[in-house]
Amino acid sequence: TRTRVAIIGGGPAGLLLALILHRAGIESVVLERKSRDYVLSRIRAGVLEQGTTDLLRTVGLGARMDREGLVHDGFDIAWRGEMLHVDLRELTGGKTVTVYGQTEVTHDLYDALDEACVPVIHEVEDVTPQDITGSAPFVTYRTRDGEQRLECDFIAGCDGFHGVCRQAIPAASIETFERVYPFAWLGVLTRTPPIQDELIYANHSRGFALCSLRNPQLSRYYIQCDADDDVANWPDERFFDELQARLPSAVAGNLVRGPSIEKSLAPLRSFVAEPMRYGRMFLAGDAAHIVPPTGAKGLNLAVSDIHYLSRALIAHYLDKDDGLLDAYSETALARVWKAERFSWWFTSMIHRFEEHGAFSQRIQEAEFDYLADSEAAQTSLAENYVGLPF
Ligand code: FAD
Numbered sequence: 001t002r003t004r005v006a007i008i009g010g011g012p013a014g015l016l017l018a019l020i021l022h023r024a025g026i027e028s029v030v031l032e033r034k035s036r037d038y039v040l041s042r043i044r045a046g047v048l049e050q051g052t053t054d055l056l057r058t059v060g061l062g063a064r065m066d067r068e069g070l071v072h073d074g075f076d077i078a079w080r081g082e083m084l085h086v087d088l089r090e091l092t093g094g095k096t097v098t099v100y101g102q103t104e105v106t107h108d109l110y111d112a113l114d115e116a117c118v119p120v121i122h123e124v125e126d127v128t129p130q131d132i133t134g135s136a137p138f139v140t141y142r143t144r145d146g147e148q149r150l151e152c153d154f155i156a157g158c159d160g161f162h163g164v165c166r167q168a169i170p171a172a173s174i175e176t177f178e179r180v181y182p183f184a185w186l187g188v189l190t191r192t193p194p195i196q197d198e199l200i201y202a203n204h205s206r207g208f209a210l211c212s213l214r215n216p217q218l219s220r221y222y223i224q225c226d227a228d229d230d231v232a233n234w235p236d237e238r239f240f241d242e243l244q245a246r247l248p249s250a251v252a253g254n255l256v257r258g259p260s261i262e263k264s265l266a267p268l269r270s271f272v273a274e275p276m277r278y279g280r281m282f283l284a285g286d287a288a289h290i291v292p293p294t295g296a297k298g299l300n301l302a303v304s305d306i307h308y309l310s311r312a313l314i315a316h317y318l319d320k321d322d323g324l325l326d327a328y329s330e331t332a333l334a335r336v337w338k339a340e341r342f343s344w345w346f347t348s349m350i351h352r353f354e355e356h357g358a359f360s361q362r363i364q365e366a367e368f369d370y371l372a373d374s375e376a377a378q379t380s381l382a383e384n385y386v387g388l389p390f
């Protein structure tokens, strides 16, 4: 079979690309390794930037998000037992973020693609991009019915960090940049009311903690733990004891405990691959870059990549202009690196680094003091948190 754009990976990046292309009358096929239920059960990001919600509305995905998503005007940073409120709306001239889980965004994307009859083929195996640098690329894969071949004009590598697309690029044609942090996040989802309406990012000598939520009856909590720790070491009671110990006493007492309905460990990593193009294949989202979760940027970066890539593909097909395609990697990377910088900075200031000496500890404390006293510092944090413009 033949399509215009073969999209490898049915996460937020791949699904959104398929939908935007469809709205512009451009055919694509999405190839996803897992089942739909599996993709929808992965608990991941929860915070959407202003630019992300604007884009989702533009492609017709605003209805449920605007009904059920929670607009957050600010968040708290806890340190030395106190809370610093960061007023996003005030500091950014009216911008906010929206709490609406990645599972909900993915759900809405599937519904829209179903309605538009855009093919998303699940549980495909051995997906392999072929002849990427030639004029007639194609993708081979296997389904229950046997070997398949999908011919296309372009391949979109939206298959996440462990996907095949980036790995199909010869080492000489790609450069990677990486930092692995010496700790992980242990996340718990509970059907309990959140500790407060807004998020709390807490720096504590016992380690970082984050209080987030999905809706008024569903809480999402994270604590910093060792990189080689194991979920089995953390029964619910121990998790909540530790979380509570890391929060200022003024809010700690409001924590409502409940059985975890999901518990998982996420490593922290910064990673960028350059360029985000090889021949007729374009990388987008986690396939090209990873940020530590601290700044809530991973999903939002996938969306901004797709904004640039879809615009470029539309210009190719509708205006016969390849300028944006040729500029895609450079354009996307400029924004990616700024989000990498912010995520690295926020990670560095809010976590406990055991191996750091007394000097780094004092610098971290000075970072907080500066933030607390300086509107300029808070403005910089806020404009990055709500998301830099596309
Ligand atoms: P993905 O969502 O990874 O989608 C890639 C898709 O490709 C997957 O569905 C995968 O099954 C599929 N795939 C992979 N290989 C193949 C193949 N060979 N063939 C076909 N399909 C393939 N971000 C935040 O902002 N906040 C968070 O709290 C947060 N928590 C996270 C927790 C975890 C465990 C992980 C892994 C990520 C987390 N992120 C978080 C990051 C955020 O979820 C990602 O940045 C976002 O999912 C990126 O979307 P994507 O579409 O690029 O990649």
Ligand code: DHB
Pocket (backbone or CB within 6 Å): 044, 045, 046, 047, 199, 212, 213, 220, 293, 294, 295, 296, 297
């Ligand atoms: C969530 C995750 C994050 O990484 C973050 O910075 C804020 C919220 C969450 O899962 O709710």
